[in-house]
Amino acid sequence: MRDYLFPTEIERLIAAAKKSPRHGVRNNLMILLAYRHGLRISELVDLRLSDIDLQSGRINCRRLKGSTHNIHPLEGDELRLIKRWLRVNSNPHSEFIFVSERGTPITRQSAWRIFKDAGEKAGLEVNVRPHMLKHSCGYYLADKGCDTRLIQEYLGHKNIQNTVRYTQTNAKRFEGLWR
Template identity: 45%
Template sequence: MLQTSVTNFKRGKNSQYRSREYLTADEMQRLMDAAENRGRHPIRDLTLLLLMYRHGLRASEAASLRWDAVLMDDGLLNIKRLKGSKSGVHPLKADELAVLASLKVVAPGQYLFPSERGTHITSYGIARLVKRCGELADLPFKVHPHMLRHACGYHLANQGFDTRLIQEWMGHRDIKNTERYTALNVERFKEIQW
C-alpha cells in the first residue's frame, strides 16, 4: 500500500515560482499610471503605490498608516515597521506631499488608505489592487505588493547608495537582507573608469 503524507511536502521559496521579484522604475511608473486611471479611488491608489515604492513599505505597513504619521509641515513620514524591522522617519518629496494633500481632501479620516467600510484597506485589498494595476499596465508577469518593496531596494542600489544606508531605509535589522539589492546590481559597474 502506497502512503503519501501531505506533511512531508515542503514548498519552495516564492522566488522559485515567479520569474522576477521586483519592478523596474519604468514598470513602477506604468503601475502608478494604471492606478491613477482606474477605479473609484484613483488618488488613494496612486498615493498608496507611490509611498509603498518610495519608502519600501510592506502591504501591512502601508495599510495601517494613519494621518498622525504624516508630518506635512515638516515633510516627514513616521514609518512603523513590522516583522521585527526597525521603524524610522523618512523625508517626503514634493510630489509625495502634493498627492498626500489631495488624498487628505478625499480621505480626511484616521487612516491614509481607507476602505469603503470605514476602516483601513487590508493587505488582501492591496494585493488585489496591485495585481489589477499590473494587468492594466500590461506587465508580462503577475505583480504582487512585495515587488514594490524590492523595487525600492533595487532602485536605491542602482542610484549608488551605500548598503548600510539602504539597510536603514528599508528597516532591515540584518544587513544580509539588504545585500540582495547590491549583489545583483551589474549596472553600477558600467561607470568604472580604467
C-alpha cells in the same frame, strides 16, 4: 521569477492606478508610498495620519517583522497627493490614511487586489504583488549607487544580509575600480 519591477514598470503601474475612476488618488498614493519607502503591505495599510507630518514633509515608517523604524522625507509629488487624498477621503475622521468607501481601513487583501489589478491594467508581464515594490525600491537605490548600509537603514532591515541582494547584482559597484 522576477520579484521586482523596473522603474519604467513602476511608472506604468502608477499610471494605471491613477485611472481608477473612483479610487485613482488613493490607489496612486498607495503604490507611490509603498515603492518610494519600501513599505510592506501591512506597513502600508497601517499608516495613520499621525505618521505623516505635512509641515516638515516627513513620514514615520513603522516597520514590522523586527525591522527598525525610521523617518523618511516626503517628496513634493507625494505631499501633494497626500493632501489631495485627504481632501477627497471618504472618511476624514479615520486615523488611518487608506480607507474604503465605507470608511473602514483598507485590508491587506484589498490592497493586494489593488496592486494586482493595477499591474493587469498596466499590461505588465509579471503578476504584481505588493512586496515587489519593496524589492523594487531596494534595487532602484542600489542602481543609483547608494551604499548598502544606507539601503539597509532606509528599508529598515536589521540584518544586512537582507539588503545585500540588491547590491550583488549591480555591476555599477565595480565601475572605476581600476582608474
